Amino acid sequence: MTNTTSQARFRSYFYQVRSLRRRVLLNQLPMALAVGVCTGLAAIFYPQSFHHPLFVTGLLLNVGLVVAAAAIPWDRTPKGTFLVIPYLGFLAVGVFRTGNEQFLTAVGLLVFFPVFWVASCGLARRTAITVSGVGSLLIVWVPVFTASGGVTVEQLAKPLLFPLIMVGFAVTVVFATTSMDAQRVALEIKDRELRAALNASQAREGLLETVVDTVAVGVVVVDGDGNDQLMNATQKELHALAVPHDIADPAEHELLVFGVDGVTPLKARDRPVFRAIQGETFTNYQVWLGTGAGARALSTAARPLRDAAGNFAGAVIAFHDVTEMIAALAAKDNFVANVSHEFRTPLTSIQGYLDMVLEDPQRLPPDVHRYLAIAARNVDRLASLVEDLLATDSVTISRARADVARLVSESLASAAPLAGTNKVELRSEVQASLDAVLDAGRIGQVLDNLVSNAVKYSPDGGTVTVRARARGKELCFEVQDTGLGMSGEEQLGLFTKFFRARSAVQRSIPGIGLGLMIAKTIVAKHGGTLTVESERGVGTTVGFVLPACVAAEAIPAAALGGAAGLDEAAGFDGAGGQGGPAAFDGAAGL
Numbered sequence: 001m002t003n004t005t006s007q008a009r010f011r012s013y014f015y016q017v018r019s020l021r022r023r024v025l026l027n028q029l030p031m032a033l034a035v036g037v038c039t040g041l042a043a044i045f046y047p048q049s050f051h052h053p054l055f056v057t058g059l060l061l062n063v064g065l066v067v068a069a070a071a072i073p074w075d076r077t078p079k080g081t082f083l084v085i086p087y088l089g090f091l092a093v094g095v096f097r098t099g100n101e102q103f104l105t106a107v108g109l110l111v112f113f114p115v116f117w118v119a120s121c122g123l124a125r126r127t128a129i130t131v132s133g134v135g136s137l138l139i140v141w142v143p144v145f146t147a148s149g150g151v152t153v154e155q156l157a158k159p160l161l162f163p164l165i166m167v168g169f170a171v172t173v174v175f176a177t178t179s180m181d182a183q184r185v186a187l188e189i190k191d192r193e194l195r196a197a198l199n200a201s202q203a204r205e206g207l208l209e210t211v212v213d214t215v216a217v218g219v220v221v222v223d224g225d226g227n228d229q230l231m232n233a234t235q236k237e238l239h240a241l242a243v244p245h246d247i248a249d250p251a252e253h254e255l256l257v258f259g260v261d262g263v264t265p266l267k268a269r270d271r272p273v274f275r276a277i278q279g280e281t282f283t284n285y286q287v288w289l290g291t292g293a294g295a296r297a298l299s300t301a302a303r304p305l306r307d308a309a310g311n312f313a314g315a316v317i318a319f320h321d322v323t324e325m326i327a328a329l330a331a332k333d334n335f336v337a338n339v340s341h342e343f344r345t346p347l348t349s350i351q352g353y354l355d356m357v358l359e360d361p362q363r364l365p366p367d368v369h370r371y372l373a374i375a376a377r378n379v380d381r382l383a384s385l386v387e388d389l390l391a392t393d394s395v396t397i398s399r400a401r402a403d404v405a406r407l408v409s410e411s412l413a414s415a416a417p418l419a420g421t422n423k424v425e426l427r428s429e430v431q432a433s434l435d436a437v438l439d440a441g442r443i444g445q446v447l448d449n450l451v452s453n454a455v456k457y458s459p460d461g462g463t464v465t466v467r468a469r470a471r472g473k474e475l476c477f478e479v480q481d482t483g484l485g486m487s488g489e490e491q492l493g494l495f496t497k498f499f500r501a502r503s504a505v506q507r508s509i510p511g512i513g514l515g516l517m518i519a520k521t522i523v524a525k526h527g528g529t530l531t532v533e534s535e536r537g538v539g540t541t542v543g544f545v546l547p548a549c550v551a552a553e554a555i556p557a558a559a560l561g562g563a564a565g566l567d568e569a570a571g572f573d574g575a576g577g578q579g580g581p582a583a584f585d586g587a588a589g590l
Contacts, residue, residue: 020074024082028069031089031113035062035096038107042100049100058096065092080123089114090135098143108162111136115166119173122181132170136163218298218319221305224312226277238298238319241290255289262288262295276302276315286322297323347383354379395442395518397525401551402440404468404475405430411447412466415455423461424481426451431469435551438475442522443546449515450479450542457540458483475546482539519544 039059042049049055065085074082093110100107114135118128140159144151209232212219218235222228231239242255252273257266268274272285283301290296298319305314354376361369405428412426419426447466454464462482469476516532523530523544534540 020082021070021072024074024085025066025069027117028066028085028089031093031110032062032066034110034113035059038096038100038110052099054095055099058092058094058099061088061092061095065089083118083121083123086114086117087131087135089117090131090139094135094139094142097139098146108139111139111166112169115170116173119170120177122177125174125178129167129170129174133163133167136166139163216321218321220273220317220319221314222273222277222317223314224277226273229314235319238289238296238321241294241296256291258288258295260286260288262297272300272302272317272319273315276304276317279304279312279315295323296321297326343382347379350379351376351383395521395525397439397442397522399437399439399549401435401437402443404434404436405432407440407444407447408466408468410444411451414448415451415464418452419455419464422455422459424455424458425463426455427463427465429465429467434468434470434475436475436546436549437551438526438546438549439522442525446519446522446544447477447479449519453515454479454481454483454540454542457481462539470550471545473548473550475550476543477545478541478543480539480541485536485538485540486534487536516542 042055065088069082069085090111093108093114096110097108115132118131119125121128137160140162141156144155144159212230212232213234215232216234218238219230219232220228220235221230242257243250244254244256247254252271253268257271258264259266259270266287272282272287275282275285281303285300285302286297287300288295288297299322300317300319302315302317304312305316307313354372357364357372358369358376364372408428408430412428416426418424451464451466458464458481460483464479464481467476467478467480520530523546526546526549528544528546530542530544532540532542
């Protein structure tokens, strides 16, 4: 590699940096040096050669060629004019050889220098081969013609091998030079393309860095080993919040990263970057960075990077500061809770007096009794709304053994009137003999909310299917409808207080937007998770999993043995095969 680089630098210096005059001089110098060595040997061992006129003439010709190569401004002469130097070099070698014939017989090998020059210069390649052959032939034939006595065919044929070798040498050099020139041209084109690609890449990189540094979201790109590849300016500021004041260069586990409560330190495996380099994909995963007044709440998201073969190559993690939004939501929740508490006392009083009045309908005129009954129903409705508002902030659970099939059947029975109105078919696919330890009232409330939503959001008819089964000690529920469905944007706000999908508002579907939030709160109190999968025009599937609540005797033996057993235990009795184990696991695992 080093030799190749050195050669490349030499070629660049020789062909691009140096002027044509200097290159001509450098090409002539090897022959001049060789002639100088021959002259030195002649001066030491054969001084009588200096009395030979051809020796002196040849020496003067070589000196003259060096002077001409150095003195003539070849850059200003027509293209190829400098070839006169190697052409005259054949004459200089011939004359010098004739003058040395009696002393230095190998002087004729000096012809290699002009042959190599004309053959490698890249100009007039055919002429170079011809001149090399003719020049070499004259060098060996001139002494034959100038010698005393007659010229025989044998004398002419005897030295023919030398010019033939020179022609072969010239042809080899021409082909090698042509190949190298083609490679050089190809490399120059490739070099220009690579430089253009590099410039474009650098421009895109600069644009990317500018864009990434402009957005108000922290962005980190890591490789497959978790090493930072890119961190924008916003993330550098956020990262500084997690650095302890007493540690100059903290390790990952020493960073101040906390859970959603802002107090509990997150374990290394639960931190966003660690989860991302494990190949996880997540959205809206909330953490806190820093402590005290400077702590910030962040909503994080991660997506994996894949190489051409589809292998994990890193991840992109985004950190969005949601501190102000959380503070605003907390203030709103406090306001709603305070107002709800204030409503509860007068509502209780109104309900009590109305109940007292309505206990004896004989004491009231019929129309007054009817008016008061209407008022009582609306007070009950308002009280129910207040209870819902309070339920989103404080939920307590009391676990006891319960029959899961009964919970599902009761929820379906409660939804039956509305289902009949909307022409919705209700289906139950519940594992037989399934008991669990849970808060039956609260889980019943969750099922009521989910089934009610499924029926309400199927105003044009359809099917609502409720599934329940054991998966090991986990209890898995799923409520699936074929109703309106929701867009991805609408799904992002599902668990926000008072959120209502646009389709519900347009169709005047009743509700206040608290059902899913209450359901999620109850499931979370049981230590479980609730997930939603929906597609506009296809329907919605809501699943929730409650861990470690299935009674031991309710777990099928096959389910304890492995995955195959789980599939057998998941056989539901209800109609419709679309709710089989694969579909259920897919929805519940979101």
